[in-house]
Amino acid sequence: MAKWGEGDPRWIVEERPDAKNVNNWHWTEKNATPWSKDRIRKLFTDFEIKDNNIECKITEIEKVDGEATANNRKGRLIFFYEWIISMKWTGLLPGQEKPSEGKINVPNLSEENDLDDVQIEITISETTDESHKLKQFMYNVGRDHIRKQLGVYLKELREEFSKGLILPKKDDIINQNTTRPDGVANISNAFNKKINMQPIVSVDDKSLGCKVAVTTIQVFESFQCRANEIYDAWTKPEMVSAFTRGPCKLEANRGGIFELFGGNIHGKFEELVPNRKIVQSWRYNQWPSGHFSHVVIDFEEKGDHTEVKITQTGVPENEKDATYKNWKGYYINSTKQTFGFGSFLM
Known part of the structure; x- marks a missing residue:
């Protein structure tokens, strides 16, 4: 770290021919919110959960609220995300004619919690024997399937938004013409911004x-x-x-x-x-x-x-x-x- 009041030599632009994010020292950020909202909706739209002749299906994505960003600091990738997700589901037991209905609520999907610890709430719209059995099925089996889909989102988030965050160093581009990847920028008007x-x-x-x-x-x-x-x-x-x-x-x-x-x-x-x-x-x-x-x-x-x-x-x-x-x-x-x-x- 630089001495108090002095600049850090790692900020000197000559260290990279294009004068961009020297040695990946700056905090850079990609906004992953729009992509994430779209991806979460696609992953759960008409998502089916089947086991032992029981069939359940997510019929509607009611809410995907939150934000996600991918960040690079000192060459280290850091992902921040926080989501509230609400969905509707229906289910049928073998021989059941009228589907039971309910809701799924994910109150806090964030980087602060391990995926296995993410809370998933299952509710039913009416109290019948069939509905209670299906709720228990969704609780015991469906939650694991939902967590796997959330895991797919997190995996793809890291893969998609890791691209271009770590810029090549001076020696890697000395004889190359490079351009800054789309979507990557020093945070606008941020305290970490070099101006x-x-x-x-x-x-x-x-x-x-x-x-x-x-x-x-x-x-x-x-x-x-x-x-x-x-x-x-x-x-x-x-x-x-x-x-x-x-x-x-x-x-x-x-x-x-x-x-x-x-x-x-x-x-x-x-x-x-x-x-x-x-x-x-x-x-x-x-x-x-x-x-x-x-x-x-x-x-x-x-x-x-x-x-x-x-x-x-x-x-x-x-x-x-x-x-x-x-x-x-x-x-x-x-x-x-x-x-x-x-x-x-x-």
């Missing part, structure tokens, strides 16, 4: 030897948790690593430093008031050299939630919108999704 930032003239910063136009942003959010829980989530290294989905360096004490998102976000703690306030000097690596902003995070616990106000001064003016969006996406939304402190906001 070329040119200083702009307005406010004089003598420490930089240049002038930087700066502005202030504020972010307001409510979390469904106690103040100490969200405070811990942003000050304990193991919890920060969980919601940033990567290793971090963090010393949550006055004067302690922090480095997040591969060192792209770094700074030091100026003040900490447990469960009430965090004050930081805060910098994005691609800002003008040596330029830091000032971040104040206030926590106020209410009756059934905690309100958080983030005030950041000294943000380069041309980075205002991107920085705001990244607080919402890579801090707030990711924290909510990881720890269950509220619905995940898109």
Whole structure:
């Protein structure tokens, strides 16, 4: 990892002739959501489960809600997915004339759970002897078939979206003309994004030897948790690593430093008031050299939630919108999704 305030030599574009994702160091991402929704629907449309003269069939895919992404970080492939799936099924016992009906619910298919541990709920629409027998069949036999189909989706997800995420290194392409694979891009407006930032003239910063136009942003959010829980989530290294989905360096004490998102976000703690306030000097690596902003995070616990106000001064003016969006996406939304402190906001 780079020293605090210094760039990482692995980001130097000359290491690859095309100046793209040097040594696969950048976080790159493919959106697998549309493909996944379509693939899940196709895998279960008219899917049949037969055994011992009992026949059941999925007749309708009611809901496929969620998201999936394929990511490359430091040459390592990482897949994130979270799905809620609801389906209708019918079944017939030997000699049964009128089919029984029911529903299948998969409340949480995600990378956090092994496939064998994925919950599959089976319900029936009416209470008859035949329906109860078919429900038991779906529970004992049908769930295994459903898990196998989900396994097919996960296998194909990894195969389909591994393509092009790991780019060849310098030695692999030195004499080749290469183009970036379709669908692969450094995350737009992300803290992990490598950009070329040119200083702009307005406010004089003598420490930089240049002038930087700066502005202030504020972010307001409510979390469904106690103040100490969200405070811990942003000050304990193991919890920060969980919601940033990567290793971090963090010393949550006055004067302690922090480095997040591969060192792209770094700074030091100026003040900490447990469960009430965090004050930081805060910098994005691609800002003008040596330029830091000032971040104040206030926590106020209410009756059934905690309100958080983030005030950041000294943000380069041309980075205002991107920085705001990244607080919402890579801090707030990711924290909510990881720890269950509220619905995940898109």
